Amino acid sequence: MAAVTGSAISMTSTSCSFKQNQALTRISKFNSVSLSINGKCFPSLGLRSAPSRFRVSCAAKPETVNKVCEIVRKQLALPVDSAVTGESKFAALGADSLDTVEIVMGLEEEFGISVEEESAQSITTVQDAADLIEKLIEKKGA
Amino acid sequence: MFSFLRQSTFTMKVHCFERKFCVSSSSLVPLPLPSRMETHFWYILPDEVKSSSLLNQYLDLLSPCEKENVFRMHGDRLKKRAILARALVRTTIARYQINSEVSPRSLKFRKNIHGKPEVEWQLDDDWRPPPLHFNISHTSSLIACGVTMDSLIGIDVEEKQRTIKNNILSFAQRYFSHHEVELLTSISDTEVQRQEFLKLWTLKEAYVKALGRGFSGAPFKTFTIRYGGAISGNVNSEASQIVVESCDDSTSHTSNWEFTLLELSSHYAAICTEKDNNAFEGGTLFLWNKII
Numbered sequence A: 001m002a003a004v005t006g007s008a009i010s011m012t013s014t015s016c017s018f019k020q021n022q023a024l025t026r027i028s029k030f031n032s033v034s035l036s037i038n039g040k041c042f043p044s045l046g047l048r049s050a051p052s053r054f055r056v057s058c059a060a061k062p063e064t065v066n067k068v069c070e071i072v073r074k075q076l077a078l079p080v081d082s083a084v085t086g087e088s089k090f091a092a093l094g095a096d097s098l099d100t101v102e103i104v105m106g107l108e109e110e111f112g113i114s115v116e117e118e119s120a121q122s123i124t125t126v127q128d129a130a131d132l133i134e135k136l137i138e139k140k141g142a
Numbered sequence B: 001m002f003s004f005l006r007q008s009t010f011t012m013k014v015h016c017f018e019r020k021f022c023v024s025s026s027s028l029v030p031l032p033l034p035s036r037m038e039t040h041f042w043y044i045l046p047d048e049v050k051s052s053s054l055l056n057q058y059l060d061l062l063s064p065c066e067k068e069n070v071f072r073m074h075g076d077r078l079k080k081r082a083i084l085a086r087a088l089v090r091t092t093i094a095r096y097q098i099n100s101e102v103s104p105r106s107l108k109f110r111k112n113i114h115g116k117p118e119v120e121w122q123l124d125d126d127w128r129p130p131p132l133h134f135n136i137s138h139t140s141s142l143i144a145c146g147v148t149m150d151s152l153i154g155i156d157v158e159e160k161q162r163t164i165k166n167n168i169l170s171f172a173q174r175y176f177s178h179h180e181v182e183l184l185t186s187i188s189d190t191e192v193q194r195q196e197f198l199k200l201w202t203l204k205e206a207y208v209k210a211l212g213r214g215f216s217g218a219p220f221k222t223f224t225i226r227y228g229g230a231i232s233g234n235v236n237s238e239a240s241q242i243v244v245e246s247c248d249d250s251t252s253h254t255s256n257w258e259f260t261l262l263e264l265s266s267h268y269a270a271i272c273t274e275k276d277n278n279a280f281e282g283g284t285l286f287l288w289n290k291i292i
Helices: A063-074 A097-112 A117-121 A124-142 B053-060 B066-072 B075-096 B168-177 B178-187 B191-211
Strands: B011-016 B038-044 B107-111 B115-117 B132-139 B140-149 B152-158 B221-226 B242-246 B257-263 B266-272 B286-289
Touching: A063 A097, A063 A124, A097 A117, A097 B168, A097 B191, A097 B257, B038 B075, B038 B152, B038 B266, B053 B075, B053 B152, B066 B075, B075 B140, B075 B191, B115 B132, B115 B257, B132 B191, B152 B191, B168 B178, B178 B191, B178 B221, B178 B286, B191 B221, B191 B257, B242 B257, B242 B286
Parallel strands: B011 B286, B038 B286, B132 B152
Antiparallel strands: B038 B140, B107 B115, B132 B140, B152 B266, B221 B242, B257 B266
C-alpha cells in the first residue's frame, strides 16, 4: 500500500543521463557568480533556467545515487537491468510503505546515518534519498 | 473462499459476500450509507481481473491526474494495480446512495494537509455531504477500501508470505516500541515471529493511517499495539482485545480506537476505526469482494 505521504514531485519521464553527465550533476553550492571583466564588476549572475532534468541545488554524487538504486532494486526484487535512476519514484517502482521503511533502514545501515521520520516521509524518489544521505553525512562530519 | 481469525474489542459480527465481476458498468448496485455501527471493507484481487477491455473501462473512470499517475508506473502489473485501486475507490464510494450527481467518474478527491486522501464533495446550496470516510491499501495481490460513517478509518493489507529483507528484530528495535520488541523477541519460531511482525506492522500502519497525520505524525516508536492484558501474552488468543497505548506518559494516544485483524486466505488486513463509546456492543463488519 502506497501509504507514504509526502509532496508529489512531478518529474519528466526522460531518463536522466546521470551516467554521461557526471560532471554536471555536481552543481556548485553557489548559485551566483560575480564576474569581473576589465576591472568592471558585473552584478552576480544566477544560474539561469537550468534544464528541468537538473536541480539547482546540491545534487548527490553519482556513487550515492547508484548505491541507493542498488538498495532499492534489492528491496523490490527488481532485475539488475531494470530502469532505476535518480528520477525514479519509489511508488512508481511498486514500493509500499513497508518497502520504503525497509529501504530507509537499509540506507541507514549502508551509510551509517540516522533518518528522522519527518525526513523519511519526504523521500519520494531515489534522488531525494541520495540528497538526504549526503546532507546527513555532511552534518555528521561537521 | 477464505477463513478469518478476528481479534476485536467486542463481538464483532462479520458478513462476507463474494461476487463475480460484471462487465456492464451500469450495474452498480446502490447501497444505503453505512450506519455509525458498521465498517465496510471492499476488496479485489487484481489477478481476478483478466479482461483488458474491462480494465480499459475502469481506466476511463479515472481523472486526468489519476491517469497520469497510472502511466508513470513501471510495467503493466503496476499500471493495472494503479487503475484498479482508483477504480475501486470511485466505484465503492459512488455505490452509496449519496445523491443523483455522484457517479464513479464525477467524484473528486484531494489530500488533507498531511497528505491523507479525502473526497472533495461538490457542494450545493441545499446539500450537506455525508460524513463518509474511506481509506485504501494495496499490496501486489490485493486492493482494499474501507468505508465508515462519521468515524476515522485506516486500513492496511499485507501478503502473509511477504518476506522481510532486513533482520526482523533489528527492524523492530529501530522502529517498534519496547514492548513490541519484547513480544517479538520472545517468539523462538522464526516463521511465527515473521507472521507476528507482519500483523503488528499492519495494525500500526492502520492506526497511523486512521489518524491521518502521516508517518511522522505518529512515529511507530511512540505507541504500542498489544493484545489483551499481558504484554507477552498468548498471541493466538481469539478473545483478546487489540489496544493501542502511548509509550510515554503523554495521552497523545487515546483509547478511542477499535482494531480488527482479519486473516484472509493469503493476506492480513488490519482495520482501525474510532470507537463509538456509547455502543454496548461492537459494530458489524461487512466484507465484499467486488468492484462493480
